[in-house]
Amino acid sequence: DGGITQSPKYLFRKEGQNVTLSCEQNLNHDAMYWYRQDPGQGLRLIYYSQIVNDFQKGDIAEGYSVSREKKESFPLTVTSAQKNPTAFYLCASSIDPLLQGADDGNQPQHFGDGTRLSIL
Amino acid sequence: AQSVTQLDSQVPVFEEAPVELRCNYSSSVSVYLFWYVQYPNQGLQLLLKYLSGSTLVKGINGFEAEFNKSQTSFHLRKPSVHISDTAEYFCAVRAGGYQKVTFGIGTKLQVIP
Numbered sequence: 001d002g003g004i005t006q007s008p009k010y011l012f013r014k015e016g017q018n019v020t021l022s023c024e025q026n027l028n029h030d031a032m033y034w035y036r037q038d039p040g041q042g043l044r045l046i047y048y049s050q051i052v053n054d055f056q057k058g059d060i061a062e063g064y065s066v067s068r069e070k071k072e073s074f075p076l077t078v079t080s081a082q083k084n085p086t087a088f089y090l091c092a093s094s095i096d097p098l099l100q101g102a103d104d105g106n107q108p109q110h111f112g113d114g115t116r117l118s119i120l
Numbered sequence: 121a122q123s124v125t126q127l128d129s130q131v132p133v134f135e136e137a138p139v140e141l142r143c144n145y146s147s148s149v150s151v152y153l154f155w156y157v158q159y160p161n162q163g164l165q166l167l168l169k170y171l172s173g174s175t176l177v178k179g180i181n182g183f184e185a186e187f188n189k190s191q192t193s194f195h196l197r198k199p200s201v202h203i204s205d206t207a208e209y210f211c212a213v214r215a216g217g218y219q220k221v222t223f224g225i226g227t228k229l230q231v232i233p
Contacts, residue, residue: 040129056219108166110166113161
């Protein structure tokens with residue numbers, strides 16, 4: 001079955017440490033996204049990528065970094081500069097509407113099961 | 121710019137009663153609209169989506185939503201809820217020609233036995 005796999009499910013970070021969250025998809029989607037979810041705030045976009053070797057900052061990119069070396073993979077690094085990293089992180093992918101044409105704009109995003117990051 | 125407002129943060133409802141979860145959006149261009157459901161410690165699953173055509177959209181698990189352009193709303197409804205519908209529901213919008221999807225803050229539906 002095609003889908004998105006996030007790992008690990010739970011992650012703990014020490015002060016001053018960088019941690020990397022994994023996101024892999026086998027849906028052959030061009031576009032991938034990282035969201036941060038905090039109680040009562042919904043989902044906020046951290047970074048997104050429309051194509052390999054290209055990515056753009058979302059609304060809350062400070063303290064995070066990403067790479068997109070392969071179509072299937074979009075890892076997120078939470079750096080020590082992110083002072084409040086405790087949250088639930090969700091990775092998503094979709095057909096890129098801007099590449100496929102306007103008629104595909106209704107293509108939904110497919111989500112992984114998330115990684116919960118906490119501070120030690 | 122696009123935005124989404126979910127008017128209720130929590131909605132308690134008795135089992136087998138009907139429910140409506142409200143969503144309003146704003147955008148200066150045409151929009152694509154979505155409703156997602158999230159169970160505890162899981163990702164989001166698509167319930168239904170609207171692109172164009174019929175304003176009444178049917179989704180999975182007996183949910184449906186009605187697009188109202190004049191009121192810029194996309195409310196989610198179910199005629200009879202079950203305990204298993206207890207979850208958080210997110211409304212989302214993508215404006216035509218834009219890459220990003222904007223999510224509402226979510227509505228927690230609590231079904232009471």
